[in-house]
């Protein structure tokens with residue numbers, strides 16, 4: 001079995017949302033300090049001995065999360081039509097990160113999105 005390295009970086013953003021059709025108080029405007037864990041897997045190291053520089057992953061995660069920072073998520077695509085649940089936000093962040101970071105030897109393998117200190121969702125596309 002080939003070697004596999006899993007790298008994880010953590011970033012955060014603050015944003016507000018309302019959950020449409022939610023039968024409870026989350027249907028009212030409220031905010032979260034979201035924590036995003038971006039997980040990247042690689043099977044090879046470069047000549048420095050890195051799978052991928054943490055800085056590269058951090059920059060991508062910060063820039064993409066930054067677009068959601070201090071925003072009302074329901075006003076942003078794709079959350080004008082997709083409910084901004086933790087599940088949908090995690091899937092969105094996964095797709096954006098994969099688009100930016102995936103190469104022949106590096107793949108975004110999972111995104112874990114913490115909505116509160118006690119609840120998170122992990123999104124991946126593993127079989």
Ligand SMILES: Nc1nc2c(c(=O)[nH]1)N=C([C@H](O)[C@H](O)COP(=O)(O)OP(=O)(O)OP(=O)(O)O)CN2
Pocket residue numbers: 019026030084085086087115116118119
């Ligand atoms: N599966 C999901 N469940 C919930 C989501 C979600 O995105 N996916 N979102 C919410 C709300 O956004 C809500 O703001 C979170 O509330 P809650 O988990 O109840 O957090 P609290 O810290 O306010 O509640 P405690 O009960 O004190 O932990 C709800 N569910």
Ligand SMILES: [Zn+2]
Pocket residue numbers: 017026030031032
């Ligand atoms: Zn919420």
